[in-house]
Amino acid sequence: MGTASTNSTKPAMRDSLIAAAFQLFLERGYEQTTVDDIVTLAGVGRRSFFRYFPSKEDVVFPDHEQCLADMTRFLAASADSDDPVVRVCDAARLVMRMYAENPTFSVQRYRLTREVTGLRTYELSVVWRYEKTLGDYLRTRWADRRDGTLRANVVAAAVVAAHNHALRHWLRSGGEGDPLAEVDGALEFVRATWATGQVADAPAEEAEDVVVVITKRSTPMWRVVREVESSLGEG
Amino acid sequence: MGTASTNSTKPAMRDSLIAAAFQLFLERGYEQTTVDDIVTLAGVGRRSFFRYFPSKEDVVFPDHEQCLADMTRFLAASADSDDPVVRVCDAARLVMRMYAENPTFSVQRYRLTREVTGLRTYELSVVWRYEKTLGDYLRTRWADRRDGTLRANVVAAAVVAAHNHALRHWLRSGGEGDPLAEVDGALEFVRATWATGQVADAPAEEAEDVVVVITKRSTPMWRVVREVESSLGEG
DNA sequence: CCCGTGACAGCACTCGGTGTCGAAAGTATC
DNA sequence: GATACTTTCGACACCGAGTGCTGTCACGGG
Numbered sequence: 001m002g003t004a005s006t007n008s009t010k011p012a013m014r015d016s017l018i019a020a021a022f023q024l025f026l027e028r029g030y031e032q033t034t035v036d037d038i039v040t041l042a043g044v045g046r047r048s049f050f051r052y053f054p055s056k057e058d059v060v061f062p063d064h065e066q067c068l069a070d071m072t073r074f075l076a077a078s079a080d081s082d083d084p085v086v087r088v089c090d091a092a093r094l095v096m097r098m099y100a101e102n103p104t105f106s107v108q109r110y111r112l113t114r115e116v117t118g119l120r121t122y123e124l125s126v127v128w129r130y131e132k133t134l135g136d137y138l139r140t141r142w143a144d145r146r147d148g149t150l151r152a153n154v155v156a157a158a159v160v161a162a163h164n165h166a167l168r169h170w171l172r173s174g175g176e177g178d179p180l181a182e183v184d185g186a187l188e189f190v191r192a193t194w195a196t197g198q199v200a201d202a203p204a205e206e207a208e209d210v211v212v213v214i215t216k217r218s219t220p221m222w223r224v225v226r227e228v229e230s231s232l233g234e235g
Numbered sequence: 236m237g238t239a240s241t242n243s244t245k246p247a248m249r250d251s252l253i254a255a256a257f258q259l260f261l262e263r264g265y266e267q268t269t270v271d272d273i274v275t276l277a278g279v280g281r282r283s284f285f286r287y288f289p290s291k292e293d294v295v296f297p298d299h300e301q302c303l304a305d306m307t308r309f310l311a312a313s314a315d316s317d318d319p320v321v322r323v324c325d326a327a328r329l330v331m332r333m334y335a336e337n338p339t340f341s342v343q344r345y346r347l348t349r350e351v352t353g354l355r356t357y358e359l360s361v362v363w364r365y366e367k368t369l370g371d372y373l374r375t376r377w378a379d380r381r382d383g384t385l386r387a388n389v390v391a392a393a394v395v396a397a398h399n400h401a402l403r404h405w406l407r408s409g410g411e412g413d414p415l416a417e418v419d420g421a422l423e424f425v426r427a428t429w430a431t432g433q434v435a436d437a438p439a440e441e442a443e444d445v446v447v448v449i450t451k452r453s454t455p456m457w458r459v460v461r462e463v464e465s466s467l468g469e470g
Numbered sequence: 471c472c473c474g475t476g477a478c479a480g481c482a483c484t485c486g487g488t489g490t491c492g493a494a495a496g497t498a499t500c
Numbered sequence: 501g502a503t504a505c506t507t508t509c510g511a512c513a514c515c516g517a518g519t520g521c522t523g524t525c526a527c528g529g530g
Binding site: 480482483485488494495496500 | 502511
């Protein structure tokens with residue numbers, strides 16, 4: 001048997017580097033902390049830091065690589081019967097779930113990325129990879145569709161924006177409340193405008209007023225929407 | 236009087252640095268070119284490079300700072316009667332116009348940013364500033380609206396995505412065709428789904444078939460759109 | 471017991487970026 | 501036209517991130 005930590009001995013140094021790094025980042029700031037400071041506090045050699053993290057910024061986002069792989073696998077496991085928009089919304093929920101697993105850690109990291117320009121830029125590149133993954137999936141699903149790639153890019157961007165909207169709101173609140181519920185509300189906004197397929201959750205149809213729209217075929221769709229919305233009292 | 240170049244003497248060094256940098260970037264690649272190589276070719280001191288460009292990456296995007304300022308001024312000069320979505324679409328056109336001014340330069344830069352990770356990350360941060368500018372504008376315009384900030388973030392992301400879709404397509408083609416027309420088509424896709432206000436350019440209304448839609452008030456808007464679209468033969 | 475393999479520390483080096491100082495060139499004032 | 505002030509540039513020194521290399525130690529199989 002030996003110690004039960006035999007399997008977790010390998011990432012032990014990685015975890016201690018993350019702990020040492022965040023301890024120093026929070027007490028002196030990111031740019032005021034050198035890699036030498038981190039490895040000295042962790043009691044390891046400088047070269048070992050770059051063995052586990054390709055750059056100093058990577059230690060701030062230690063789990064995004066895994067999450068990106070999870071999202072890729074999730075999308076690859078899709079069925080053709082799935083609504084693509086619903087699918088990418090569910091994929092975005094995976095990211096929110098990762099943030100929600102460690103609220104205090106996520107909030108601390110959020111404070112850092114808000115202040116340090118280099119970290120914000122790095123986070124942007126991570127977000128871009130998520131968006132690209134979603135866009136690639138939608139592109140293949142809409143390969144036959146006219147303007148399929150344009151639609152894929154726009155919807156992927158919209159999903160990411162909605163997700164980030166809910167995420168930042170939750171992080172700004174200090175990790176209070178249910179982030180999954182917030183992202184659901186934001187993604188519903190996207191799904192309501194872009195989903196093309198079957199309704200997943202049709203509420204009980206209660207009889208109500210009827211709206212009649214009469215328009216020419218040449219009228220642009222957005223104009224129809226505007227008329228209906230205003231007639232419904234949408235503000 | 237003196238020489239007529241009195242006013243253009245100041246950015247002379249800046250331009251020569253850009254020229255020297257791109258010459259070396261194109262013949263040996265970005266990462267294989269050091270700042271010392273650039274200043275040696277330009278015949279100036281090393282310190283002067285960082286006087287004109289805060290980082291090595293900035294020399295690749297010499298005009299984005301100006302374009303961002305133009306966009307900010309353009310949005311600040313908006314009238315309340317303008318449709319916000321139409322306004323941000325026009326703002327996005329400003330960026331495309333900047334790219335279209337120097338097609339060969341834009342294409343060369345595109346090739347670089349595709350290959351070099353660091354440049355792509357830098358470009359992401361630039362795009363993020365554009366998106367933030369658009370989002371800030373929409374946020375103030377929709378301050379009273381329910382879900383105004385969410386809508387602002389999503390629409391800003393959609394506009395940027397549509398713009399980049401047209402831009403990349405034009406750049407991949409080597410700068411052939413009319414990029415302004417391409418971005419108009421892509422932005423029309425966004426405007427059609429998000430614009431809320433008056434029509435800016437109503438084409439001559441030719442009598443055509445009439446579509447009649449009857450629906451309940453409780454029916455979600457996207458379902459109405461789907462029905463109308465399919466009845467119009469949208470694939 | 472020996473040898474191969476892999477993880478680690480230490481060192482040296484490159485390169486991007488900054489602070490500082492001194493020289494030179496331009497400009498205003500007398 | 502000479503002097504004092506200001507701006508601009510070049511040169512040097514320095515810091516920190518990131519990489520390549522070497523030696524060493526531990527482990528595991530022959």
